[in-house]
Amino acid sequence: MSPPRRAPEAGATLLVIAKEPVPGRVKTRLTPPFTPVEAARLAEAALADTLAVVAALPARRRVLVLDGRPGPWLPDGYEVLPQGEGGLDERIAAAFDACRGPALLVGMDTPQLTAGLLAPALAPDAWEGRAAWFGPAADGGFWALGLADPDPGLVRGVPMSTDRTGELQRRRLLEAGLTVRDLPVLRDVDTAEDAAEVAARTRGRFAAEHARLRQAVAR
Incomplete structure (x- = not known):
């Protein structure tokens, strides 16, 4: 009897960009009220939840x-690539530059992510x-940011970590002639209030x- 044929994998590469959850290096805006160790535990939990969701999705690569x-x-099931040098825009651009074919990138700040x-x-x-x-x-x-043709120039130079980052990034995509399809608005976990809400x-x-x-x- 021939072995069952495996279903073809979906065409997208799924990227998770993240920091190692080390106290004092992640989620510093959670302190106070949380200690650096507690903030790192929350960061690790958020990252673990995100990785678990992405691991269960059909993908060419994770x-x-x-x-x-x-x-x-x-x-299991992930390749690990080191982040590139420079600001966040450069690091995201480098992540896309390592892809061929459609690629979808998410961060570690939205543990409410679902399939x-x-x-x-x-x-x-x-x-x-x-x-x-x-x-x-x-x-x-x-x-989240997904590109059918992962051109790093679509991200490089976009100011990051501002209240206009999303607006400017979306405008960059439209100005490049891309058809932009929107996913739902999510709340990042940056502050203690964010953490409680999420x-x-x-x-x-x-x-x-x-x-x-x-x-x-x-207690």
Whole structure:
């Protein structure tokens, strides 16, 4: 009997860009009320939730673009590439430059990410035409960016970490003649208020870790 044929993989490369969750280097705006160690635990939980969702999605490749070293939070099935040099725009551009064919990038700040939220960008017709996918963040940035043709010049030079980053990035895509398809607006976890709001709306390791830390503070 012939072995069953495997279904063909979807055409997109899925990228997660992240920092190693080291105390004092991640989620510094969570301190206070959280300590640097607690903030790093929340960052690790958010990253682990994100990686778990992406690991379950159909993809040509799954790539963690990492500033730091992988840890036990990294599931199987990922390639690990070091982040490039320079500002965030340069590092995102370098991540896309390592791809051939459609590529979709997400960060580690949205543990409420689900397969359903990304489903439109993974549909069979998602990349028809000169398509780009854009996931705006509530703070004015963006949480997802997908390019049918991953040209690093579409990101390089866009000012990052401002309340106009998303607007300027989306404009760059439109000015390049791309058809921009929008994903839902999500809230990044940057502050303690963000963390509480996101934890209340999701399940998973981040919500559990947030609840545990809140209980510890209340004792």
